[in-house]
Amino acid sequence: MKLKRIQPKIMGVPVSIETAKSLTAASKDIFMRRFVPKDVKKIRMDICKQCPSWSERFNRCTECGCQMKVKAALTSSECPLKKWGRHLHVRDTRIDTSEHKETTE
Numbered sequence: 001m002k003l004k005r006i007q008p009k010i011m012g013v014p015v016s017i018e019t020a021k022s023l024t025a026a027s028k029d030i031f032m033r034r035f036v037p038k039d040v041k042k043i044r045m046d047i048c049k050q051c052p053s054w055s056e057r058f059n060r061c062t063e064c065g066c067q068m069k070v071k072a073a074l075t076s077s078e079c080p081l082k083k084w085g086r087h088l089h090v091r092d093t094r095i096d097t098s099e100h101k102e103t104t105e
């Protein structure tokens with residue numbers, strides 16, 4: 001029989017390597033001012049508010065222990081249950097052809 005592993009928590013935040021990694025990523029986002037657009041934050045918050053792991057009382061996810069008003073605003077944030085993911089800024093690499101002249105040569 002395999003015993004279920006108990007994950008330690010401090011003030012509702014799991015203590016793990018993943019927690020340390022996500023806190024580091026969140027700190028970088030805040031330092032670099034990498035925030036998602038308002039509509040992306042709203043979509044994330046709407047998903048969270050429908051989730052059984054959402055704590056309305058503390059505005060917190062009970063899976064990761066994060067304050068969601070902050071976490072939902074950062075680009076590298078992702079849901080621990082994969083209900084929403086990172087927001088990547090994709091550079092527009094389309095070539096501007098407006099100045100190209102049509103030639104028949």
Ligand code: SF4
Pocket residue numbers: 047048049051052053054055060061062063064078079080081082083084
């Ligand atoms: S981050 Fe994910 S698990 Fe946590 S409340 Fe939001 S949707 Fe639920």
